[in-house]
Structures are given as C-alpha cells and as structure tokens.
Amino acid sequence: MIPVISKLPQTGTTIFTTMSALAAKHNAINLSQGFPDYDCSPELIELVTKAMHAGHNQYAPMAGLPALREQIAVKTERLYGAVYDPETEITVTAGATQAVFTAISAVINPNDEVIMFEPAYDCYAPAVKLMGGVVKSLELEPPDYRIPWEMVKRLITNKTRMIILNSPHNPTATVLSEDDIEQLSALVKNQDILILSDEVYEHLVFDGDVHRSMARYPLLRDRSLIVASFGKTFHATGWKVGYCIAPAHLMQEFRKIHQFLVFSVNTPMQHAIAEYLKNVNHYESLPQFFSEKRDSFRNGLAHSRFKLLPCAGTYFQSVSYESITDEKDTDFALRLTSEIGVAAIPVSAFYRKGTDRHILRFCFAKKQETLDKAVERLQRV
Numbered sequence: 001m002i003p004v005i006s007k008l009p010q011t012g013t014t015i016f017t018t019m020s021a022l023a024a025k026h027n028a029i030n031l032s033q034g035f036p037d038y039d040c041s042p043e044l045i046e047l048v049t050k051a052m053h054a055g056h057n058q059y060a061p062m063a064g065l066p067a068l069r070e071q072i073a074v075k076t077e078r079l080y081g082a083v084y085d086p087e088t089e090i091t092v093t094a095g096a097t098q099a100v101f102t103a104i105s106a107v108i109n110p111n112d113e114v115i116m117f118e119p120a121y122d123c124y125a126p127a128v129k130l131m132g133g134v135v136k137s138l139e140l141e142p143p144d145y146r147i148p149w150e151m152v153k154r155l156i157t158n159k160t161r162m163i164i165l166n167s168p169h170n171p172t173a174t175v176l177s178e179d180d181i182e183q184l185s186a187l188v189k190n191q192d193i194l195i196l197s198d199e200v201y202e203h204l205v206f207d208g209d210v211h212r213s214m215a216r217y218p219l220l221r222d223r224s225l226i227v228a229s230f231g232k233t234f235h236a237t238g239w240k241v242g243y244c245i246a247p248a249h250l251m252q253e254f255r256k257i258h259q260f261l262v263f264s265v266n267t268p269m270q271h272a273i274a275e276y277l278k279n280v281n282h283y284e285s286l287p288q289f290f291s292e293k294r295d296s297f298r299n300g301l302a303h304s305r306f307k308l309l310p311c312a313g314t315y316f317q318s319v320s321y322e323s324i325t326d327e328k329d330t331d332f333a334l335r336l337t338s339e340i341g342v343a344a345i346p347v348s349a350f351y352r353k354g355t356d357r358h359i360l361r362f363c364f365a366k367k368q369e370t371l372d373k374a375v376e377r378l379q380r381v
C-alpha cells in the first residue's frame, strides 16, 4: 500500500451520511439528513423530459445555460432589488456545496483568516483548511444563537480575508436581523474582507419576516459571493443544481476554478429550472408551505419532554433533551434511532470541537403522515 498524507486527517464521513444509513438500518423515520420525503412538481419532471427529448443532452455552457442565468438575474432583482449581469456575475453550479468549495478555493490563500460561526454547516471549514486558510470561529449560544458582533470585531486582524454567513441558518433555524446587517456593515466597511453568504434557505423565512440577502445592501453585495440551491426551492435535493452570484471581479476568479472542478452542470435540469422559475407562485408559497409543517411538528412536540428551540426559517427544528437524559448527543441520537425509531442529527456534529449542548436537529420537510408518526414516537420518550 502506498502511503498518503491525509489532507483532512481529523475528518470522517459526514453526519448526514452516517445518520441516514443508521435510519435505514433500523427502519427508523429519517428526520436527520435534510431532504423532503415528498416529490417535486410533476410539471418540473415533465420539463426535464421535454428538454431531453428536444435533444438538450450535451454540455451546457461553462457558466450555465444563458436562459437559466437570465431567470436567476430576474429573480434576484425581483426579490432583492439587485441587478446582476448574467454574462459576468452569475454561475450555475452542481449544488451549493460545489459553489461553497469553489468560492473558498477562488479567494482564500495560505494563512488567510476566515471568520465563521458555530454551529456551522459542515462543508465550510474543510474547504478553508484545504486552501491553507485559518478558521477563526465563534461559538454561538443557544437558544437564540445571536452573533456577538463586539466579539467578532475582536477577531479581525490584518489577515482576515472572509466572513462566512448562513441565513436562514442550518442547523439553528435563525435568520439575520436588520440589526445584524447594520453591525456587519459597520464592521466590514473600509476593510478588505469578503463575505461568503450561504443563502440556500432564502425562501424559507417564516412569520412574515424577510430574507436579508447580502444582495439587498450595496456595501455588502460588492464584497459578497452569494450561494443558493434549487434543491431546497424545488423539493429536489437530488438534482444538485445551485448557483453563485458575485461581482464580476470575484466571479471571474470563481469561474477559473469552476471550469476545472465540474466545467458545467447537467443540461436538461437547467432547461427545466429556467422555465419553472418563471412561476414565482412556487417560491412565494414556500414560507406558508413549510411553516405549516413547522407548526404541526412543534405542536406535536409541545406535548413531549423535548424543549423546542426557536425556528424562524429553514426546514429544521432543534430541540433540547436536557430534561430527558444527560447522554452525549451522538449517543442519544443513536439510541433514538435504534430504540424509538426516529433519526435526528446531533448538533455537536456542527462544531469543530464537537461541543455538545444536548441538542438534536429534526428535519420537518416531510409528509404530514411522516411527521405525525414521528411525533407519536417522540411523545413516548
């Protein structure tokens, strides 16, 4: 065996893969990995089929199908009042994961410092590390997980190159407020700090609040690489189509990496999405659609020993199980899967140090009958 020096020696298989496999093994209800158990629109599937029959089966242009980039520009202007040039500022990616990796590789050089907040989605820190960057993270405090901007200020040095944000936030289900935006703006003004903004849950903001995309604020937008995903928007996480929008000088660097990482993204799906995006009713109906699921799940768990944390967006509900057991969250998640038949994500997996606050994350993007069955089991715990 030829030895290799691991680039990520501490990294194992992701918690999403691990928990979904465990759920399958125990035939448990899988509320762990975030994906719907209902199908995407048949119309969307028809559009893909139509595109394939029309012969759209060869490479798409490297930056994405022009018609799709055009629709992304239309949507971004419509929702956030920001004009992005489809020619130079929008690139279609193989999901948000690839967009995140590409964005980080494009702008992070060895010893650059990147500020992020934990718990954090798992793909940011490894990408920074692979580029030789240094992660500077701040752990946020449940149940509100507000960003302590004064502490962020103290983390900034002349090596700070990027701040990574994610709103609506996975796993905490918080959203950035107007006050957060003001504090962030004051912090980065006159500094050479870029923002990577993971906005994959942009359409999943509840209770009449709005999504504060970096695109809305000129000062922030000019330094932001914004990442989005059609997986969440169209209930089609398996399609792995997303995009990045950024000012032209950043997008130019982004595309240099993108062209060698994937070159381009599957063509028929891009045709279908370009067409379906014109139907604004779809994404406009998502807050209602998902908040009904959230409310149903929360109402059910209100009659259990789990303590609900706030949920302002995304399709995740976190709960504290402190009044049930003092087991480690990884152990409890395992036991909940094998003995109770409901799989969840232990939130310690979203911390580089594995910080365990006895919190589990459930995905409520499920059919009503799935949620009912899960609630019934969880009420017994």
Ligand code: PMP
Pocket (backbone or CB within 6 Å): 034, 094, 095, 096, 097, 098, 121, 166, 169, 170, 198, 200, 228, 229, 230, 231, 237, 240, 241, 242
């Ligand atoms: N960012 C966050 C916060 C996510 O939750 C996910 C996965 N759902 C992604 C990025 C990756 O999205 P995609 O499946 O489009 O790669």
Ligand code: GLN
Pocket (backbone or CB within 6 Å): 016, 017, 032, 033, 034, 035, 170
């Ligand atoms: N984003 C999904 C989640 O948080 C998982 C995606 C994945 O498995 N990579 O559950």
